Amino acid sequence: MSTQFEPNIVAFLCNWCSYAGADLAGTSRTHYPSNLNVIRVMCSGRVNPLFVVNALQQGADGVLVSGCHPGDCHYMEGNFHARRRFTLLRELLEYVGVEPGRFNMSWVSASEGAKWKDVVGEVVEKAKEAGPFKRFRRDKINW
Amino acid sequence: MNTELMTAELQDFIQNHDLYGCIQCGRCTGGCPVTVRTNLNVRRFVYNALDQSMRDDLAKLPEIWDCTACNTCAVRCPKGLKPVEVLMGLRNILVVEQGTVQPTVRDALESVFLEGNPWSKPRKTRSDWMEGLDVKIAEPGEKVENLIFVCCTVAYDPRVQVLAKNLVSLLNKSGVDYGFIGESEACCASEVHHLGEEDLFLEMVESNAELLNDYVAERIVAISPHCFSTFKNQYPALKAKVIHYTQLIAELLETNKLKFNKEYPQKIVFHDPCFLGKQNGIFAEPRAILGQIPGAEVVEFERRRERSLCCEGGGGKMWVESESKKERLAEIRARDAGTLGASILAVACPFCVLTLDDAIKAKGLEEQLRVAELLEIIGDLVD
Amino acid sequence: MNNKPKIGVYVCHCGVNIAKTVDVDAVSEFASRLPNVKVVRNYAYMCSDPGQFLIREDIEKEGLNRVVVASCSPRMHENTFRKTLNAVGLNPYYLEMANIREQCSWVHEDRDEATAKAKKLIYAAAAKVRLLEPLYEKEVDVEPASLVIGAGIAGIQAALDIANAGFKVYLVEKTPSVGGRMSQLDKTFPTLDCSACILTPKMVDVANHPNIELLAYSQVEEIAGYVGNFDVKVRKKARFVDVDKCTGCGICAQECRLTGRIPSEFDMGMGKRAAVYMPFPQAVPAKYTIDPERCLFLTRGKCGKSPKCADACTAGAINFEQQDEIVEFKVGTVIVATGFDPFDPARKPEYGYSDYANVLTGLELERLVSASGPTGGAIVLGEGENAFVPKDIAFIKCVGSRDKSVGNEYCSRVCCMYTAKLAHLVQEKVPGSNVRIYYMDVRAFGKGFEEFYDRVRRGGVRYIRGNPSEIFKRGDKLVVKVEDTLNAAPLEDEVDMVVLAVGLEPRNDAREIIDILRLSQSADRFYLEAHPKLAPVDTATDGVFLAGCAQGPKDIPDTVAQAKGAASSALVLLSSGKVKIQAQISFVNENTCRGCAYCVEICPYGAIELVAISRMGNTVQVARVNEALCKGCGACAAACFSGSIQQKSFMDRQILPQIAVLGVMR
Numbered sequence A: 001m002s003t004q005f006e007p008n009i010v011a012f013l014c015n016w017c018s019y020a021g022a023d024l025a026g027t028s029r030t031h032y033p034s035n036l037n038v039i040r041v042m043c044s045g046r047v048n049p050l051f052v053v054n055a056l057q058q059g060a061d062g063v064l065v066s067g068c069h070p071g072d073c074h075y076m077e078g079n080f081h082a083r084r085r086f087t088l089l090r091e092l093l094e095y096v097g098v099e100p101g102r103f104n105m106s107w108v109s110a111s112e113g114a115k116w117k118d119v120v121g122e123v124v125e126k127a128k129e130a131g132p133f134k135r136f137r138r139d140k141i142n143w
Numbered sequence B: 001m002n003t004e005l006m007t008a009e010l011q012d013f014i015q016n017h018d019l020y021g022c023i024q025c026g027r028c029t030g031g032c033p034v035t036v037r038t039n040l041n042v043r044r045f046v047y048n049a050l051d052q053s054m055r056d057d058l059a060k061l062p063e064i065w066d067c068t069a070c071n072t073c074a075v076r077c078p079k080g081l082k083p084v085e086v087l088m089g090l091r092n093i094l095v096v097e098q099g100t101v102q103p104t105v106r107d108a109l110e111s112v113f114l115e116g117n118p119w120s121k122p123r124k125t126r127s128d129w130m131e132g133l134d135v136k137i138a139e140p141g142e143k144v145e146n147l148i149f150v151c152c153t154v155a156y157d158p159r160v161q162v163l164a165k166n167l168v169s170l171l172n173k174s175g176v177d178y179g180f181i182g183e184s185e186a187c188c189a190s191e192v193h194h195l196g197e198e199d200l201f202l203e204m205v206e207s208n209a210e211l212l213n214d215y216v217a218e219r220i221v222a223i224s225p226h227c228f229s230t231f232k233n234q235y236p237a238l239k240a241k242v243i244h245y246t247q248l249i250a251e252l253l254e255t256n257k258l259k260f261n262k263e264y265p266q267k268i269v270f271h272d273p274c275f276l277g278k279q280n281g282i283f284a285e286p287r288a289i290l291g292q293i294p295g296a297e298v299v300e301f302e303r304r305r306e307r308s309l310c311c312e313g314g315g316g317k318m319w320v321e322s323e324s325k326k327e328r329l330a331e332i333r334a335r336d337a338g339t340l341g342a343s344i345l346a347v348a349c350p351f352c353v354l355t356l357d358d359a360i361k362a363k364g365l366e367e368q369l370r371v372a373e374l375l376e377i378i379g380d381l382v383d
Numbered sequence C: 001m002n003n004k005p006k007i008g009v010y011v012c013h014c015g016v017n018i019a020k021t022v023d024v025d026a027v028s029e030f031a032s033r034l035p036n037v038k039v040v041r042n043y044a045y046m047c048s049d050p051g052q053f054l055i056r057e058d059i060e061k062e063g064l065n066r067v068v069v070a071s072c073s074p075r076m077h078e079n080t081f082r083k084t085l086n087a088v089g090l091n092p093y094y095l096e097m098a099n100i101r102e103q104c105s106w107v108h109e110d111r112d113e114a115t116a117k118a119k120k121l122i123y124a125a126a127a128k129v130r131l132l133e134p135l136y137e138k139e140v141d142v143e144p145a146s147l148v149i150g151a152g153i154a155g156i157q158a159a160l161d162i163a164n165a166g167f168k169v170y171l172v173e174k175t176p177s178v179g180g181r182m183s184q185l186d187k188t189f190p191t192l193d194c195s196a197c198i199l200t201p202k203m204v205d206v207a208n209h210p211n212i213e214l215l216a217y218s219q220v221e222e223i224a225g226y227v228g229n230f231d232v233k234v235r236k237k238a239r240f241v242d243v244d245k246c247t248g249c250g251i252c253a254q255e256c257r258l259t260g261r262i263p264s265e266f267d268m269g270m271g272k273r274a275a276v277y278m279p280f281p282q283a284v285p286a287k288y289t290i291d292p293e294r295c296l297f298l299t300r301g302k303c304g305k306s307p308k309c310a311d312a313c314t315a316g317a318i319n320f321e322q323q324d325e326i327v328e329f330k331v332g333t334v335i336v337a338t339g340f341d342p343f344d345p346a347r348k349p350e351y352g353y354s355d356y357a358n359v360l361t362g363l364e365l366e367r368l369v370s371a372s373g374p375t376g377g378a379i380v381l382g383e384g385e386n387a388f389v390p391k392d393i394a395f396i397k398c399v400g401s402r403d404k405s406v407g408n409e410y411c412s413r414v415c416c417m418y419t420a421k422l423a424h425l426v427q428e429k430v431p432g433s434n435v436r437i438y439y440m441d442v443r444a445f446g447k448g449f450e451e452f453y454d455r456v457r458r459g460g461v462r463y464i465r466g467n468p469s470e471i472f473k474r475g476d477k478l479v480v481k482v483e484d485t486l487n488a489a490p491l492e493d494e495v496d497m498v499v500l501a502v503g504l505e506p507r508n509d510a511r512e513i514i515d516i517l518r519l520s521q522s523a524d525r526f527y528l529e530a531h532p533k534l535a536p537v538d539t540a541t542d543g544v545f546l547a548g549c550a551q552g553p554k555d556i557p558d559t560v561a562q563a564k565g566a567a568s569s570a571l572v573l574l575s576s577g578k579v580k581i582q583a584q585i586s587f588v589n590e591n592t593c594r595g596c597a598y599c600v601e602i603c604p605y606g607a608i609e610l611v612a613i614s615r616m617g618n619t620v621q622v623a624r625v626n627e628a629l630c631k632g633c634g635a636c637a638a639a640c641f642s643g644s645i646q647q648k649s650f651m652d653r654q655i656l657p658q659i660a661v662l663g664v665m666r
Helices: A018-027 A049-058 A078-095 A113-130 B008-016 B027-031 B042-048 B052-058 B062-066 B072-076 B083-098 B103-115 B152-156 B161-174 B190-194 B198-213 B225-234 B245-254 B284-291 B329-339 B350-362 B374-378 C024-032 C049-062 C074-087 C101-105 C111-129 C153-164 C195-208 C251-255 C296-300 C308-312 C362-369 C415-429 C449-458 C510-517 C556-576 C598-602 C635-639 C652-664
Strands: A009-014 A036-041 A062-067 A103-107 B143-149 B178-180 B216-222 B241-244 B267-270 B297-299 B344-347 B370-373 C007-012 C037-043 C066-071 C095-099 C138-141 C145-149 C168-172 C212-215 C218-226 C229-236 C325-331 C333-336 C340-342 C359-361 C392-399 C434-439 C462-465 C470-474 C477-484 C489-495 C497-502 C504-506 C544-546 C578-581 C586-588 C608-615 C618-625 C645-647
Touching: A009 A018, A009 A049, A009 A113, A009 C652, A018 A036, A018 A113, A018 C074, A018 C101, A036 A113, A036 C111, A036 C652, A049 A062, A049 A078, A049 C652, A062 A078, A062 A113, A078 A103, A078 C635, A103 A113, B008 B052, B027 B042, B027 B072, B027 C477, B042 B052, B042 B083, B052 B083, B062 B083, B072 B083, B083 B190, B083 B198, B103 B190, B103 B198, B143 B161, B152 B161, B152 B350, B161 B245, B161 B374, B190 B198, B190 B225, B216 B225, B216 B245, B225 B241, B241 B245, B245 B284, B245 B374, B267 B284, B284 B297, B284 B374, B329 B344, B329 B350, B344 B350, B344 B374, B350 B370, B370 B374, C007 C024, C007 C049, C007 C111, C024 C037, C024 C066, C024 C111, C037 C049, C049 C066, C049 C074, C066 C074, C066 C111, C074 C095, C095 C101, C095 C111, C101 C111, C111 C652, C145 C153, C145 C218, C145 C325, C145 C556, C153 C168, C153 C195, C153 C212, C153 C333, C153 C556, C168 C218, C168 C229, C168 C325, C195 C212, C218 C325, C218 C510, C229 C333, C251 C308, C333 C510, C333 C556, C359 C362, C362 C415, C362 C497, C392 C415, C392 C477, C392 C489, C415 C434, C415 C449, C415 C497, C462 C477, C477 C497, C544 C556, C556 C578, C586 C618, C598 C608, C598 C635, C635 C645
Parallel strands: A009 A036, A009 A062, A062 A103, B143 B178, B143 B216, B216 B241, B267 B297, B267 B344, B344 B370, C007 C037, C007 C066, C066 C095, C145 C168, C145 C333, C168 C212, C333 C544, C359 C497, C392 C434, C392 C497, C434 C462
Antiparallel strands: C138 C578, C218 C229, C229 C325, C340 C504, C470 C477, C477 C489, C586 C645, C608 C618
């Protein structure tokens, strides 16, 4: 049995660009690791920074937030809000000692299926490097 | 295509060169400068390389050595293929697997392996040209703004050593921070790649990158466009930015650190080196330098910049003679320069100097026209 | 009403698309053990009639009140299954989908891994669906008017169709005249009918139609609002000519000091115009415009003693005091028909277009062969003593198309046929000429195209297979450096004229409309349609449609067809008069809102405002959402400190369980 650590990653994708891009990766039958699971929101601007912290508490080893390219937001400026929020959150997470590789942001458009595959590969790789995340973890489902 | 009949090696070859991506439009052969004098048809090489039985014979065709690696085929290809690299891959098969190469090629490769230069010169005499000059040598680990890379041909060939010498004098006058590498400098291996010795090429890339990364250099300044292009495009591990000396000189002129203050009353026509212009888009800087020369009249070839005609100096052609007896491209170039009434055929590449020198002699134009590298021209123009 | 969740989970095989990689039986068994799950079924095609019937039957017989469909992307079939729920009286928003196809079975190869992931996704969906609330779609009125941006043949056709159906149309055109690229063409392939003869009547119709308000020389500045209710701001640029007084007589242009000195855009720079100009004789409106960048008086404040145009105009129409004017109106739908730019061959310097006057683009030759063009239809190059008639003529196809080296991988779809057409016209006009076409493929896919290609070839035009690499001059001749690939013969073909069949590109100002309407671009940089096959005229923004080359290269018949499609899509909304709006919008818990107004600040649509309410005897400020303006992005919900503002179907308490499941489950 392989003992290699397989990280568990929660991803928040906006409906219009990144989720559609991830769909396109499927339609184009590209292959990528299965470690990442997607929660669809309408806009990356909807993602509350506490969702990210919550995911890490619930057992995720890594988190990804992905939206439209800056300037291309379906809701005009939601991804700008996201960018500002998560730039701050990233610093905060680093400050409290969470490895930088655990939290990721990306911009993937509806036509970038290939880029989505790369992003997943990269995020999984980074989480593997960072190893299992236990610091925040609560051990039972708690909502 | 039945892939079961294909060796894994061929499948890799096809994939590495994206051969299935080719649509046989002919732009590669259409643009190939040597088609006017040889049988080389690179499009057909790309097409036939898909077939196992045909491909292995392709490498034996003599015209495979006619390619000058000017890269026009790759620049023009609408599908992003690099036909020139297919030819280099075939040369690789010939050199490595079949071991049938001309003695000149073998000697050049052996010399790179043993002495770090293709000219069969001893490693320890690489810096002999510096004798009597006030040259700054950088030590590994040293911080240096401009790390100068000399090039084997410039280091050893008495005809072009003046390039390095003049560069030293200009750098000293400009007061800019620089350093040479000295005897540990070794061949950039551009020509090793083009002669088909890919293993040696990769080895050199690794050891050179290690050497160059030892310096805390802001930029590496190459004298030869061949070294420049190779470092820039085939050395992914290099930390420093790579530029050509014409970019540095143009910058020094622009910032008034250099100023030409002597007349050079000549009619100059500039020949764009393929490895500088076509391959890396550097057209403006050499012209900016020429434009600053007092007293000079600068004229242009009809075939200039992106449409410049190759001089046949690259692609290992220094060591392999073409079977064709037709007029050389360099001779066409010399003839055109003569027709323009130019007195100076200016270049920015040591290989171009050598090929065009010969061509002017072959055309009997020595009385009216001579080749001058930009560094030769400007070396004496600064007080 | 008993609101205890009773969930039905439906696992789709999608033929073998899912079932091949995901063990649907194991997944179903897993789902059956999840909290509140009453029914689990798996079926070959859940979206088929029998598949949907299973859901309907279970809702009715088993009393299900929540549904999870594990199948393809919700972007594909969420609406389908919402309708299924609705059909049997269950609120359509009690549905959650688990995407086990696009984001699972199609992207993973290992069956165990894919099965495990499918389980997680279904668990997360089941965790969320328990907490969903019923939502009700509201209807709003549709403003019975349409905005059409761009008055080329696409915009003209769309405007006419909508106007003929009885609705008001605002047709906005950036240049001084309607007509677009088609007006520059001489003949149209494959029938060779005269472009102007078929286009000008439509141009006149547009100007005279009682339902069309033509805003030429105008630009859309801003579009706010939402489907059915767009607020539009248009800048009518100053023409410096009073259009009510201008009779189009042209004396001003004759008198202008710059007459014959400014390259005419319409003639692709081959003809010359004055600073006051009408782009072409059949322009609509037939009014003059002063070019503010060229006019001496407007640029330098001085034109001799007094501007000659103003002195000459007997109608007194010249008005240098004229200002831009902002026009505002409301429409229900928008059609984007902004067209294309021809590829600029200067970006392929190897063809020498910037260096040689006798290297032309197809559109330039089009003006040259046109009877209304700068030479009156004669194929003459050069001027005065140097004028000559080219005899050896080469066409080069695929310039700027199918070419990664300039970033355009697509085929421009029109060049093969316009090249054939122009070659044919040139051959007709220049007796004894030798016309050859250098090509890499001939794509004659339209109705009558292959027949036309045959006709042109049989007429003596040589087709030589090879894509030229370089053009340079040798003496008086242009040398085309090319390989005849069928002969494996590299050639240096000496000719008098080279015509570059340049492709079509997105307009260089395409960004303006993207910024105004939030459109997306596809990989080729043209505007992105909602679906490449099934929604080719729609966009991701409801009520906004695409027509013509703005969406991708097309010929005139396809452009007109798409324009009619866009018009008909717009008319569906306009004629029904009502449109359902987004239900998944934000709402405020007024009991906990602190009135900090952070949400007000963050909302990109200005949909939130502070209102005063009475809470426990005190007057307090709380946020309130304007439901017609809210688009449901949820940015406010992420920003709220107290969790008081939430997005329906994406509430914190609905998303957190998804996170918990995906986080904990290994």
